[in-house]
Amino acid sequence: MTTTVTTPADADAVRFDAVTKSYGDVRAVDGLSLTLRPGETVALLGPNGAGKSTTLDLLLGLKRPDSGTVGVFGTGPREAIAAGRVGAMLQSGGLMDEVSVRELVRLACALHPRPYRVHDVLAHAGITQLADRRVDKLSGGQEQRVRFALATAGANDIIVLDEPTTGMDVSARQAFWATMREQADQGRAVLFATHYLEEADAIADRVLVLHRGRLLADGTAAEIKARAGARKVSFDLDELRAGDGGAAAGLRRLPFVTALDVSGHTVRLQSADADATVHALYGLGLYPRNLEVADLGLEQAFVAITAAEEAKAA
Ligand SMILES: Nc1ncnc2c1ncn2[C@@H]1O[C@H](COP(=O)(O)OP(=O)(O)OP(=O)(O)O)[C@@H](O)[C@H]1O
Numbered sequence: 001m002t003t004t005v006t007t008p009a010d011a012d013a014v015r016f017d018a019v020t021k022s023y024g025d026v027r028a029v030d031g032l033s034l035t036l037r038p039g040e041t042v043a044l045l046g047p048n049g050a051g052k053s054t055t056l057d058l059l060l061g062l063k064r065p066d067s068g069t070v071g072v073f074g075t076g077p078r079e080a081i082a083a084g085r086v087g088a089m090l091q092s093g094g095l096m097d098e099v100s101v102r103e104l105v106r107l108a109c110a111l112h113p114r115p116y117r118v119h120d121v122l123a124h125a126g127i128t129q130l131a132d133r134r135v136d137k138l139s140g141g142q143e144q145r146v147r148f149a150l151a152t153a154g155a156n157d158i159i160v161l162d163e164p165t166t167g168m169d170v171s172a173r174q175a176f177w178a179t180m181r182e183q184a185d186q187g188r189a190v191l192f193a194t195h196y197l198e199e200a201d202a203i204a205d206r207v208l209v210l211h212r213g214r215l216l217a218d219g220t221a222a223e224i225k226a227r228a229g230a231r232k233v234s235f236d237l238d239e240l241r242a243g244d245g246g247a248a249a250g251l252r253r254l255p256f257v258t259a260l261d262v263s264g265h266t267v268r269l270q271s272a273d274a275d276a277t278v279h280a281l282y283g284l285g286l287y288p289r290n291l292e293v294a295d296l297g298l299e300q301a302f303v304a305i306t307a308a309e310e311a312k313a314a
C-alpha cells in the first residue's frame with residue numbers, strides 16, 4: 001500500500017476544547033479538552049456511561065457539541081471526513097445485507113477519496129478467504145474484521161475504533177493490533193475505546209480515562225498505574241498455616257492496606273504505602289515468605305482511580 005500522510009508537523013490530529021454535550025439532564029461530555037497527535041495510539045477508557053461513545057461521535061461529526069469546539073487536522077470533523085482523513089469502526093450499525101464481503105469492501109474503496117486497492121484492504125484485514133462470503137452469513141468476529149476493512153479502505157490520517165476487538169478470537173485480536181501498529185507507524189493517529197484494559201496496557205502510547213464525561217487521567221499506562229498510588233503485596237505466612245489467630249488479627253491492623261484477601265496461608269493485599277505495610281508486618285514479628293511487591297495492573301489502577309472519584313462525588 002502507498003501512503004501519503006499530509007499533515008503539517010505542528011498540527012494536532014484532534015483537538016477538543018471545553019466540549020460539552022448533554023442529552024436532556026444527562027451531561028454525557030462535560031468540558032472535555034484533549035489533543036491527539038499524529039502517530040499516536042491512544043486508548044479511551046471509562047466505566048459504562050462515562051461518555052466514550054459520545055466523545056467518538058463528536059469527533060466523527062455524528063453529534064454536535066452544545067458548547068466548545070472539536071477540530072480534526074485544523075478543520076471541523078465533517079470536512080476532515082469528506083477529505084478522506086478519518087476512518088471509523090463503530091459498534092452500532094448493521095452491515096449491508098445480500099452483498100459479498102468483496103462487494104462491500106469495493107464500495108468502501110470506491111467511496112473513499114484516497115482509496116487503497118480492494119485486494120490489499122482484504123489482505124490487511126485478514127479476510128481474503130471470506131471475500132466471496134455473504135455479509136449476512138458472517139460470525140460476530142468475522143463481521144468485526146469486515147468493519148475493520150471498511151475503516152481502512154483508504155489512506156486515513158486518523159482511525160477511530162469503538163470497542164474494535166469485541167467478539168474477535170485471540171489470533172484475530174493479535175492480527176488486528178499488529179495492523180493497527182503498522183498504521184500508527186505510518187504516522188496515523190489511532191484512537192480506540194475499549195473495556196479490555198490489558199489491550200490498552202499493551203497497545204496504547206497514551207491512555208485517557210473518562211468518568212462522567214470528564215477527563216480523569218491522561219498519561220502512559222505506567223503513569224496511570226503510578227498515579228493510582230497503591231501497590232499489591234503478596235506473601236505466605238506459616239503462622240496462618242499453624243492456625244495462629246494473632247497473626248490473622250495482626251494482618252487486619254496493618255497500616256495503609258486498602259484491600260485484604262487471605263486464602264489458606266497466602267495473603268494478597270493492596271497498600272497505599274507498600275514499604276510501610278511490609279515494615280509493620282515485620283514489626284509484628286511475622287516472617288513473610290515469597291514476598292512480592294508489584295505495581296497494580298492497569299485494570300486495578302483504573303478501578304482505584306474511578307472508585308476514588310465516585311467516593312468524592314458521593
Ligand atoms: N441518545 C442518547 N439519549 C439519551 N442519553 C444518552 C444517549 N446516548 C448516551 N446517553 C447517555 O449519555 C451518557 C454517556 O453515554 P455514552 O454512550 O457516551 O457512554 P460510554 O462511555 O460509551 O458507555 P459504554 O461503555 O456503556 O458504551 C450515559 O449516561 C448515557 O446513558
